[in-house]
Amino acid sequence: MTRDGRNASKPYRVRAGGTWYWVDPSVPASAIEPGDTVILYPVSGDAHVAVLQSRADTTGGPAVFAVPDGERFDVEPRDIAVLHLAAVDEDQG
Numbered sequence: 001m002t003r004d005g006r007n008a009s010k011p012y013r014v015r016a017g018g019t020w021y022w023v024d025p026s027v028p029a030s031a032i033e034p035g036d037t038v039i040l041y042p043v044s045g046d047a048h049v050a051v052l053q054s055r056a057d058t059t060g061g062p063a064v065f066a067v068p069d070g071e072r073f074d075v076e077p078r079d080i081a082v083l084h085l086a087a088v089d090e091d092q093g
Contacts (some may be wrong), residue, residue, distance in 0.1 A: 006041040006082045014039060020092035027085040035083040041066060041082040042075065044064065049086060072092060 005012050008025040016034035023039050024039075032038060032052060040048045053072060062074035 002076070004041065004047055005039065005084060008084070013092075014047075014049070016084070017070075019049075019091040021049060021086040022084045022089050023084045025082075025084045029083045031057045032083055032085055037086045037088070038065075039084045039086050040075065040080065041084070043079050052083075 005023060005025065005037050008023070011022060011026075013020055013022055021037070021039070032056050034052050036052050038050055038052055042048075048065075048067065050067055052072075053064040053066050056077040057062040058076075062076050063080065064072060064074055066072045069084050082087065
């Protein structure tokens with residue numbers, strides 16, 4: 001079984017694309033703002049490092065994210081299991 005951080009309660013580190021990130025699962029999703037780097041845990045599938053571009057709107061529109069190389073993608077709120085705030089680990093990054 002692969003262990004991931006979706007149920008984490010303490011800060012942890014992940015490596016994606018050769019970059020290490022510190023992840024803080026204690027920050028509520030409501031406090032994550034556009035421009036913040038996150039670890040996106042979908043309801044099904046693999047986690048992704050992404051930058052929140054815009055929140056899901058109140059009319060039911062999707063949240064918009066971008067991967068580090070800039071490619072944008074949409075995710076419906078019902079398809080997001082957890083968002084954790086992340087930052088590049090400057091010591092290891």
